[in-house]
Amino acid sequence: MLLFFTLGLLVHVVFFASIFDIYLTSPLVHGMTPQFTPLPPPAKRLVLFVADGLRADTLYELDANGNSRAPFVRNIIMHEGSWGISHTRVPTESRPGHVALIAGFYEDVSAVAKGWKENPVEFDSLFNESKYTWSWGSPDILPMFAKGASGDHVYTYSYNAKREDFGTHDATKLDTWVFDNVKDFFHAARKNQSLFSKVNEEKIVFFLHLLGIDTNGHAHRPSSREYKDNIKKVDDGVKEIVSVFKQFYGNDGKTAFIFTSDHGMTDWGSHGAGHPSETLTPLVTWGAGIKYPEIVSAQQFDDNFLKEWRLENWKRRDVNQDPAFQVTYKLTFSIVYKPRSAPHLQADIAPLMASLIGVPFPLNSVGRLPVDYLNGTDHFKAESVFTNAVQILEQFKVKMAQKKEVTLPFLFTPFKFLSDSEQLNILRKARSYIKQGKFDEVVSLCEELIDLALKGLSYYHTYDRFFLGINVVIGFVGWTSYVSLLIIKSHSNLTRDVTKEVKKPSCLLLCSFGAIGILVAVFLLIQACPWTYYVYCLLPVPIWYAVLRQFQVIQDVVASLLTFPLSRFVGFLLVFTLGIEVLVLSFFYRCMLTAGLIAFAGWPFLTQLWTQAKITSLSWTFFSLLLAMFPLMPVVGREPDISLVMGAGLLVLLLSLFVVTSLIKRKNSLVKEELLVHLLQMLSTVLSMYVVHSTHSSLFKKQGLPLMNQIVSWATLASSLVVPLLSSTILFQRLFSILLSLMSTYLLLSTGYEALFPLVLSCLMFSWIHMEQELLHQSGVSCKQKLTSTQFSYNTDIAQFRQLCLDDIRRAFFLVFFLLTAFFGTGNIASINSV
Structure with missing residues (x-):
């Protein structure tokens, strides 16, 4: 055994x-030739501001008085530059967001779990291709782009990691530290000849990572005064830095500025999933090589944002708002989308930055150059898009060669839509159009080539x-x-x-x-x-x-x-297939769990249980229908309701009092020990309720998380694993002891209705035990006393009591269904970030 x-x-x-080998493999390939636009770039230097955790709507919308929270950025939108929305991908975390922005590709999901500072694989980035890069900000982000960079030309300046506190300190200091150090840097550059010569080189990048907004969002939520005031602080800081650059470089008009964010944030103060408040981030660009504002009378967007933000007259240029990504927005910032192909969104900013300062496009970039942002000549735009297409095509060719090399010739199936002859034909035609001055045709042709190359990359990546x-x-x-x-x-x-x-x-x-x-x-x-x-x-x-x-x-x-009778066999097969389909669909549609639980509620009425055990049957039906409500409830973006958590705790205490009362009535030598265990667990439940209420009140008052609450929480977690082992081995009492321990810990993790979930699920499980025992009794199972033993465990093999039957398949299905319900009943993997 x-x-x-x-x-x-x-x-x-x-x-x-x-x-991990089938779905989560790195998309990177190496060995490509760097590609850059042969024409002179419009900018000598680039300044990249990344406001970590900044939502698009919070930046662009006006406050209650009709004023902008970021007046400088809004003035840029109206008078100096171009703006739009940048669509991020899941997971909406800092590492993948910054990699997409600066390196232009999307890491596989497993890279997030391999560390934020250390790179699981080496990749090229805009910083690596630049002449020099100076960066200021979080120690969790900056080292990603310095480690592995060729040569010694990427310089990082980070504050102490202890500054990143999510509750007690003023998080805006994380941003003011960056702004102050950038100003000190340029002040020092005036006195240091070596540094002065470096910052006056071409093809250089300045990166300002601003973590304060993200930190305030986690601690106080995006609707808080702290979050919105931090936006004003960042806006003031950006204004100061722009002024510093103009003064230092004599307003030479050779600096390009980009202001964006790596991800947004839910109303609940979380990110990591795919809610629109996380995936829609702002993008504002201005300076050398960037288009000036364009006044329009109407814009074709399927949302109400433009009117809400009062920006309907300034052309909005989303990255990337193409037909492949059809989006329907709602005023409530919810989203319904159906991509027909894999759009490349946030990664488009990397080729834009490379094009502006004339450095080679990052070798692993899959971004499409957003030509609509460029203010250069049509010739420059055509050459830039052509470079973008060749750079992505290089990846396709290397990927194909690698796969062809390790595949037997008669088994290799090439990507049929982009053969060698087709590649040469498109490239020759594009180069011919450039010579003839047909620049619009070049852009169209190269975008078609990019589409094919990206599909080919995906084809060989999943070969x-x-x-x-x-x-x-x-x-x-x-x-x-x-x-x-x-x-x-x-x-x-x-x-x-x-x-x-x-x-x-x-x-x-x-x-x-x-x-x-x-x-x-x-x-x-x-x-x-x-x-x-x-x-x-x-x-x-x-x-x-x-x-x-x-x-x-x-x-x-x-x-x-x-x-076996054919009709019965076919009927059983159909029911079994339907049940399996419900299990599969529950991974995509949580409401299928509700449908399954409603079907379970009617199960006793299809058997003899209804006539033989009415009370048990009614309790099964009641708790099944009650549990069916949970998968229909929201999991992300909701407001906390501590009263429901307190209510769940009170119900547990009432149930515990009932059990304790029944124990007192018994005359048993082990009653005192059992009572002590239950009283200890009741005390743990009371402490958990107090900690939840106290923590909520403390955070609401902006006082941070009390140390005593942390100690009690960790102690509760540790004791919940041990205390049930001290309880009686009688089946009901041991299971109830496990429930009490789980509830104490679960209450600490709850902020609303989910606190009731384990209680309802446990009640349903108790009903299920009674139902199954009643069914076995009705079927005339021998040795009933042993089978219905009240001991939690025993050494006797259940196989000696009865043989397996078809009903055991139904029991196995119930077990799997309840396991899925326990895991997905109040959320799923994507909604864990809402806890």
Whole structure:
């Protein structure tokens, strides 16, 4: 049994690890030739302001008095530059946002978990391609672009990480520190000849990372005075820095400015998911090479933002607002979208910056140059877009060559929409149009080439996905089949007794699978596949060998199924398929959990349970319908309701008093010990309620998180893992003790209705236990007393009491459904950031 458990754990670890090789692999390739626009750039230097955590609507909208929170930036929009909305991608976190802005590509999700400062893979960036780059800001962001940069030309200035406090200190100091240090830097440059010569070079970048807004948003929420006042502080700081640059460089008109954000923030003060308040960020550009404001009479946008922000007369240039990304906005800042292809959004800023100062486009950039922002000649725009297309095409060619090199010629399937001849044809035609002065045709043709190259990149990046997926599916189906056959063989009467005898494996079968394994290994060796591919592809071989060793059991099962009534078999199959589909759809639509729970509520009325156990049946139906409400409730952007948390705690205490009262009535030597455990857990619940109320009040008063609350919270978490082990082994009392411990911890993590969720779920689980015991009793199971033992655990194998039946499939389905409900009932992975 221990060997079987170990093998099963190993197999599932392999299946889990395969997710990272199939879906979460780095998109980067190396070996491309740098590409840059041959014409002189419009700017000598670039200043990039990134206001971390700044929402587009909070910056652009007017306050209650009709005034802008950022008057300087708004003046830029109206008189000096271009503006729009930059669409970010999920996950809306600082690292992927900055990588997209500065390097122009989207890291795989796993990079977020590998550290913010250390890069899991080396990548090129605008900073690396620049002559010099100076950056100021958070120590979590700046090192990403300094580490791995070629040469010694990326300089970082960071404050102490201890400054990043989310509650007690003034977070605006994080931004004023940056502004002050930039001013000191230029003051020092006037006296330092070496530094003075460097800052007067061409192709240089200044990066100001402003973390205060994000910190205030987390601590006080975006609707708070602190968040909005921080925007005003940043606006004032940007104004000062722009003035410093004009004074230092004599207002030479060769400085380009870009003001944007890496991500937004929900009303709840969180980010990381895909809510529009997180994915819509501001983009304001001005200075050398940037278009001046364009006054228009009407604009085609499917939202009400322009009127709300009173910017309907100033042309809005979104990055990237193309037909592939159809968006329908609502006034409530909610979003419904249906992308027909993978649009590249925030990454478009990287090629724009590279084009402005004339440095090579970052080698791994997949951004499309937003030509509408450029103020250069049509010739310059055409050359810039052509460079952008060639740079992305270079990645496509390297990716294709790498995949072709490790694939057998007769198995290699090239991307058919962009052959070598098609590439040459488009490039020659674009170059011909440039010579003829047909610049609009060049832009159109190059954008078409970029679309094809990006699709080709995605094609080769996911080239092995189908192959690996098939092998993992084959292995998983084989393992499931093997486990099912072992269960049927040992715990059912569908097989003959002879099948329970251990037989020696057929020599032919063993040799056949050995040959298959050798062929698979040779195939992978020829293609120089990673070692993990050997695991995924070879694992199904021994698994299916073990399955076919049970061939006699398979024959017996098939023979038994043939005797099963056809109509009943078809009906059972349909119900089973429908149930599986509900489970799958619940990953995409949480309301499917509600549909399933409503169907569960009617289950007792389809059986004899309604007549035999009415009270249990009614409790099952009641709690099923009550639990069905939770998946329909909002998970992100809601306001806290501490009264619901307090209410959940009071219900737990009332339930505990009822249990304690019943224990006191018993005359048992263990009652005192059990009472002590329950009283201790009740005290823990009361403390949790106090901590939640106290913390909420303290944060509301801007007093931070009290130290005592932190100590009590950690102590509660630690005790919740130990105290249930001290309770009685009687089934109900042990389960109730576990519930009390979980509720104490869960209350600390709750801010509203979700505090009631584990209580309702637990009540439903208690009802389920009673329902199943009643069903087993009705089916005439022998040794009922042992089966319905009140002990939490015992050593007797349940297989000696009864054989498996079709009802066990229904029980297994219920268990899986309740596991999903427990995980997704009040949210999902994307909504964890709302906690």
